[in-house]
Amino acid sequence: xxxxxxxxxxxxxxxxxxxxxxxxxxxxxxxxxxxxxxxxxxxxxxxxxxxxxxxxxxxxxxxxxxxxxxxxxxxxxxxxxxxxxxxxxxxxxxxxxxxxxxxxxxxxxxxxxxxxxxxxxxx
Numbered sequence: 001x002x003x004x005x006x007x008x009x010x011x012x013x014x015x016x017x018x019x020x021x022x023x024x025x026x027x028x029x030x031x032x033x034x035x036x037x038x039x040x041x042x043x044x045x046x047x048x049x050x051x052x053x054x055x056x057x058x059x060x061x062x063x064x065x066x067x068x069x070x071x072x073x074x075x076x077x078x079x080x081x082x083x084x085x086x087x088x089x090x091x092x093x094x095x096x097x098x099x100x101x102x103x104x105x106x107x108x109x110x111x112x113x114x115x116x117x118x119x120x121x122x123x
Contacts, residue, residue: 002057003031005075009049010065021050028063029055051075 013021013035021033032053037044052072054060062069083092 003053003055004057004059005051005053006059006072007036007049007051007075008063008065008070008072009047010068010070011048012066013048013050014046024065025052025063028052028060031055 016024018033018035022030025033030052034051036047036049036051038047039045052063059074060072062071064070079088080090081088082090082095082097084095085097087097
C-alpha cells in the first residue's frame, strides 16, 4: 500500500482526541494520526503537532483544520542506531556484529585502564 507520513501543527490538536482528529481529517485521506508528546515536570504532555499517515503516495502541501489552512511538512523518522556496536540500522538486542564497543569499554574500566574516545581521555 502506498502511503506517506507528514506532520501538521495546530493549536486545536492539543485538546482533541485522536479519533476526533482522524474524523475531521477524513476528507484529506488520513488513515492514522499520532500525537507528538513531550515530558514536562515528569508528566507526558501533548503538543500541538500530530503525525498523519495519508493513504496517497504524495504528501499534501496543506490541510484544512476548522476553516484554517495548515502546512504539512514531511515526517522524518529517527535514525535506528545500535547501542552495542554504534552502527546504524538495528537495535542492540538484534546486534550480530563482532565489534562490541560497549563490552570493550566495560572491560577497560574494570581493568583500571583509560580510553580515548573522540580525542579525549575517559577514565
